[in-house]
Amino acid sequence: MTVLFVILPIAIVMAGAGVAAFFWAVHRGQFDDLDTPRYRALFDDVEEPTGGIRRMKSER
Amino acid sequence: MTIAAERFSTTLRVEEACCAHCGLPVPAGLIEPSAEHQFCCAGCDAVFQTLHSCGLEAYYRLRELGDVAPRAARPTESAFQSFDSPTFHGLYVQERPDGLCCADLALEGITCAACVWLVERLPRVLDGVIEARLSLREATVRVTWDRRKLPLSRVGQALDRLGYTPHPARDELAREIHRREARRRMIHLGVAGAIMGNTMLLALALYAGSYGQMEEQYRMFFRWLSAGLASISLAWPGSTFFRSAWAALRMRTTNLDVPISLALLVGGVAGLVNVVLNRGEIYFDSLTVLTFLLLVGRFIQYRQQRWADDAVGLLFNLTPSSCRVVRGDEVIEVPVEALHERDVIEVRAGELFPADGVVREGKSTVNQALLTGESMPTPILAGDSVHAGAQNVGSVVRVVVEKIGRDTRVGKLVGLIERGVLEKPKIQQFADRVGGIFTVVVSIIAAAVFAFWCRHSLALAIDHTVALLIVTCPCVLGLATPLALAMAIGGLARRDILVKSGAALERLSGRGRLMLDKTGTLTEGRLRMIEWVGDESWKPLVNEIERNSNHPVGRALFEATPGVAGILPPPVLRGRVGERAVEGRGRATEPPPQPSPGIPGEGENAVRDVIERGDGGLSAVWQKKDIFIGSPIFVSRKGITPSQSINEAIERFENSGLTAIVLAVAGQTVAAAGLGDRVRHDSRRSVQVLRQSGWQPQILSGDAREVAKKVAEQVGIDDAAARGALSPEQKLSIVTERKTKDVTVMVGDGVNDAAALAAADVGIAVHGGAEASLSAADVYIARPGLEPLVELVHTSRRTMRVIRRNLAVSLGYNVLAAAAAAAGWMTPLHAAILMPISSVSVLALTVVGIAGRRGTRFFSKQERVGV
Numbered sequence: 001m002t003v004l005f006v007i008l009p010i011a012i013v014m015a016g017a018g019v020a021a022f023f024w025a026v027h028r029g030q031f032d033d034l035d036t037p038r039y040r041a042l043f044d045d046v047e048e049p050t051g052g053i054r055r056m057k058s059e060r
Numbered sequence: 061m062t063i064a065a066e067r068f069s070t071t072l073r074v075e076e077a078c079c080a081h082c083g084l085p086v087p088a089g090l091i092e093p094s095a096e097h098q099f100c101c102a103g104c105d106a107v108f109q110t111l112h113s114c115g116l117e118a119y120y121r122l123r124e125l126g127d128v129a130p131r132a133a134r135p136t137e138s139a140f141q142s143f144d145s146p147t148f149h150g151l152y153v154q155e156r157p158d159g160l161c162c163a164d165l166a167l168e169g170i171t172c173a174a175c176v177w178l179v180e181r182l183p184r185v186l187d188g189v190i191e192a193r194l195s196l197r198e199a200t201v202r203v204t205w206d207r208r209k210l211p212l213s214r215v216g217q218a219l220d221r222l223g224y225t226p227h228p229a230r231d232e233l234a235r236e237i238h239r240r241e242a243r244r245r246m247i248h249l250g251v252a253g254a255i256m257g258n259t260m261l262l263a264l265a266l267y268a269g270s271y272g273q274m275e276e277q278y279r280m281f282f283r284w285l286s287a288g289l290a291s292i293s294l295a296w297p298g299s300t301f302f303r304s305a306w307a308a309l310r311m312r313t314t315n316l317d318v319p320i321s322l323a324l325l326v327g328g329v330a331g332l333v334n335v336v337l338n339r340g341e342i343y344f345d346s347l348t349v350l351t352f353l354l355l356v357g358r359f360i361q362y363r364q365q366r367w368a369d370d371a372v373g374l375l376f377n378l379t380p381s382s383c384r385v386v387r388g389d390e391v392i393e394v395p396v397e398a399l400h401e402r403d404v405i406e407v408r409a410g411e412l413f414p415a416d417g418v419v420r421e422g423k424s425t426v427n428q429a430l431l432t433g434e435s436m437p438t439p440i441l442a443g444d445s446v447h448a449g450a451q452n453v454g455s456v457v458r459v460v461v462e463k464i465g466r467d468t469r470v471g472k473l474v475g476l477i478e479r480g481v482l483e484k485p486k487i488q489q490f491a492d493r494v495g496g497i498f499t500v501v502v503s504i505i506a507a508a509v510f511a512f513w514c515r516h517s518l519a520l521a522i523d524h525t526v527a528l529l530i531v532t533c534p535c536v537l538g539l540a541t542p543l544a545l546a547m548a549i550g551g552l553a554r555r556d557i558l559v560k561s562g563a564a565l566e567r568l569s570g571r572g573r574l575m576l577d578k579t580g581t582l583t584e585g586r587l588r589m590i591e592w593v594g595d596e597s598w599k600p601l602v603n604e605i606e607r608n609s610n611h612p613v614g615r616a617l618f619e620a621t622p623g624v625a626g627i628l629p630p631p632v633l634r635g636r637v638g639e640r641a642v643e644g645r646g647r648a649t650e651p652p653p654q655p656s657p658g659i660p661g662e663g664e665n666a667v668r669d670v671i672e673r674g675d676g677g678l679s680a681v682w683q684k685k686d687i688f689i690g691s692p693i694f695v696s697r698k699g700i701t702p703s704q705s706i707n708e709a710i711e712r713f714e715n716s717g718l719t720a721i722v723l724a725v726a727g728q729t730v731a732a733a734g735l736g737d738r739v740r741h742d743s744r745r746s747v748q749v750l751r752q753s754g755w756q757p758q759i760l761s762g763d764a765r766e767v768a769k770k771v772a773e774q775v776g777i778d779d780a781a782a783r784g785a786l787s788p789e790q791k792l793s794i795v796t797e798r799k800t801k802d803v804t805v806m807v808g809d810g811v812n813d814a815a816a817l818a819a820a821d822v823g824i825a826v827h828g829g830a831e832a833s834l835s836a837a838d839v840y841i842a843r844p845g846l847e848p849l850v851e852l853v854h855t856s857r858r859t860m861r862v863i864r865r866n867l868a869v870s871l872g873y874n875v876l877a878a879a880a881a882a883a884g885w886m887t888p889l890h891a892a893i894l895m896p897i898s899s900v901s902v903l904a905l906t907v908v909g910i911a912g913r914r915g916t917r918f919f920s921k922q923e924r925v926g927v
Contacts, residue, residue, distance in 0.1 A: 008281070012285070015254055022254075026243050026246050031242075031243070032243070036194060036196040039173035040180075047118055051113055051114040053186050
């Protein structure tokens, strides 16, 4: 059972690695917008546009 | 075809026409019976055409998925030239190493998932745009494009034509600060969560071990590990509570963080001591769970409040940042900050005056409703003075700038507002008041328990007191209160009611004085035709003549009369689109000069020579007859004496505060129209409901006293409670005179209300309000009418009911737990089981109590639409 003295610190270091990865993701801005991404999944089966926006007729 | 359009084509009743783009009702004057699609304004029509020509119709299908308030599209049709200037590029555009450019643009009109889809299709419909990423929350799109292929102004035009007018995202610094704050909270949450999970695993082993045999060395090891992890959790994410509690104690007040900090601190220190001395219980699992759950509650509330703040901040962004200065022969666009006294500026129809000044060239009409509360637009000529913030509704004028920035009339009002905000009494929030009582009660019980057990043994006394302090920690309140407030604020935001603080909701749940502004709050804030006297069949003629008028009277007549041909009007000026005018009560009191006026149209019947006379009316020629439309004075100046019935109508209109307009054909008056600022259809009902729920409504108006009384009568407010002709200072002093401890709520939209909004216990700015009133208010209602106010009051009541019920339930748990702890039955395992159960049950109650009835609208659909 003395293996616990080795395994537990390793487990905690691994958990720490996970937390570090989370820090990295937060600082990359991956959690900045929590509202928009959930909608993007809805758009997969929406047909894509066919035309383009033409230049304005009266360009002042 | 959209659902709205389908409904129209099956029933084809003029009253039911809904805009094919936005779904709002179509004004009678804009209905084209022959056309397939009906539009409430030219803007919606233009966007509809653009979407169809690009194959973007799926937008309408996506929009049906969400419950979004309809909103008319208002493309500006500007060329967005300023987007290409070097100054703009220097400020807002980042050049990437690969040669592409990147810019953030704030968009008007972002509401739902369909907007995300539409905006992010930009690269597909505009060659040269590489990527468009929309943030729904900030209503900001990050555009990446190739500047060798197209200038940013083309991107601006394209977004504008999709119905989202772009503006530079100006508050980059503020957004960066908020982003950092949100990231910091997210990291705290992550750390607290990870430590909670690991500590619970260790605790599980310890609990299991305490029933079986666990060798002493492993027990020690596990306890030390838990202590280490929990110390990190308490010292890093947990410091939030300690700081807040310390700040409150230094101010000699209390808040909910004081009892929380007490529990965390005592539990943490006692646990550490016990680990070091290798005796007694440790509570690290419960403490880390506490930290995590409390942070979750705070995070949710923070996000929800930021949302409301962002949404209001976005409205600030939309005020014009540039104006046109005349330099020699050319007119150039400059930022408002670059304006100097004695500059000559050009202000086009629909724009706001950027500074105080005197008109040099041109004549027009200005709408000062937001500044002074006057409902009637005032005509201006060369030599008249105009004020910053007023809207030019007529035609182009050139103005010599006299005062800028803080020296303008609006600038001085802003000073008043700032004073109002400073003098606003701070009301302690409910949870913090409870927190104070909590601290006192828990301390007394803890002292009693300690004293009682001291007689047996000191170690036992410490153990039981620590157990008591931890189990009585108001975790449930600390988690459930922010959650309840956040859910209520979020639900309201979805209904276009933006609440800036939870405290505002709390105060609205009480009862007290309700001060209502008149223009734009109780009334619609724009001119409308209220009554029509004369043969109905004259209306198409009026419609035809007023078709191109920019004058507010002309627009009101045009919108209230049915058209005949399929010609679309020019873009409607900035104003509230989509509310339909009451049909005039036609009374054919005298025979018209011709058996039937016939229908104006092509050939013989065409209307010719429409001339805006500028002295109160306009003239035209139709079927070789002279037509005059204008004020009674204008018509009599043309040598026309009104008939008796028309004269009676004019007198009646003027007595009831309406503006009279007369139609004369071939020297005879044939019809009269009464125009005024109509009371909103839901005002009377809302006032009634609000009074029933304990509020005393009063009217504070900047408009004439008689008009204020008239409106009071119409909405059912006592004559004595209606005050008119008030200056902003008088409004402020009425709001601040506090006779009782009652809550004072001020509802208004104008700059003249802003100081009062800031000083009131709760300031509510309503739809279409001025920038100053938005900054001063605690709540912004982005939907017209008073019905949202009723909804707001009822939501706040419900929320506070849920919060009080949470308090009762958690107190019940606490009394049980405290009794068990005092008796010495509370073990760490009991605490670890009791805490999640109490939290989950109270959270469930909160979610059911608030979300369960989120969808209820207060009024029936008929009452809302005003049919």
